[in-house]
Amino acid sequence: MKTTDKILIIDLEATCWNDRPPKGQESEIIEIGVCIMDAKTGKISQNEGILVKPQSSKVSPFCTELTSITQKMLDDDGILLEDALDILRAEYDSEELTWASYGNYDVNMLQNQARKFNIDYPLSDDHINVKTLFGELHPGVRKSVGMARALSELNLKLEGTHHRGVDDVKNIAKILHWCLKTDFLY
Numbered sequence: 001m002k003t004t005d006k007i008l009i010i011d012l013e014a015t016c017w018n019d020r021p022p023k024g025q026e027s028e029i030i031e032i033g034v035c036i037m038d039a040k041t042g043k044i045s046q047n048e049g050i051l052v053k054p055q056s057s058k059v060s061p062f063c064t065e066l067t068s069i070t071q072k073m074l075d076d077d078g079i080l081l082e083d084a085l086d087i088l089r090a091e092y093d094s095e096e097l098t099w100a101s102y103g104n105y106d107v108n109m110l111q112n113q114a115r116k117f118n119i120d121y122p123l124s125d126d127h128i129n130v131k132t133l134f135g136e137l138h139p140g141v142r143k144s145v146g147m148a149r150a151l152s153e154l155n156l157k158l159e160g161t162h163h164r165g166v167d168d169v170k171n172i173a174k175i176l177h178w179c180l181k182t183d184f185l186y
Contacts, residue, residue, distance in 0.1 A: 007037045007128070007176065008092055008099040011168040012106045013069060015054050018062040025057035029113055030069055032084050033165020034092060035173060037100075042177030049166025050087055053078035055117070067163045081113060085122040100128040102147045102172045130172055133179045150175050 011033040021027065035047035051074055059071040088094035101107060107127060114121045134150050135143035141153055147168065151158050156174050160167025 004098045005039055006097055007039050008094055008097040009035050009037055009169045009172050009176065010099055010101050010106050011165040011172060012109050013067045013163060013165050014109060015057040015059055016063045016066065017060045021057065028054035028057050029081060029109060030054055030059065030074055031067070031165040032088070033167070033169040034088065035169040036092065037173040037176065039180060042173065044170055044173050046092065047166065047170060049164065050084045051078040052081050052084050068161050081117055082119050085114070085119055088122045094122045095124055097124060098126040098128060099123050100130050100172065100176050103131040104129060128176065130176045130179065134175055137179050137182045147171060147175065154178055
């Protein structure tokens with residue numbers, strides 16, 4: 001894997017329902033949380049949540065309760081996915097930097113949405129699955145602990161609103177920085 005001094009961290013939020021999606025709707029990206037972490041210091045820069053207007057679904061009450069994102073927020077401030085991915089390329093150098101997410105959901109969702117809307121995939125092939133890395137490096141936890149549990153295991157505080165990409169990327173950065181420091185010790 002290509003290593004970079006700065007690591008792009010991505011966390012997606014998507015439309016979701018307490019049960020099956022209503023007829024004609026499907027899970028779509030509604031927020032791209034993004035930040036850049038300095039691999040050596042763990043310092044975070046360029047942190048934002050890019051709101052994305054879903055094309056064939058609406059934000060359910062369950063989704064709002066989980067993420068705090070409302071349909072009105074997306075109607076007022078959301079942009080098309082294609083424009084959001086252009087921001088990743090232009091402002092975050094997303095095709096050049098190693099990037100990280102907590103688990104494979106974000107990789108799969110981005111690939112599927114890019115394919116569905118016929119948009120070029122915006123990220124490099126150099127991906128760190130922080131969930132897997134944490135499971136490998138942290139003794140005594142099962143391999144697939146959630147982000148909040150991983151923070152708790154490290155005695156780190158969950159900052160912001162859980163399930164808001166803009167906040168979750170900062171929390172993922174804390175876990176990744178711990179992993180990078182720990183990995184160098186072995």
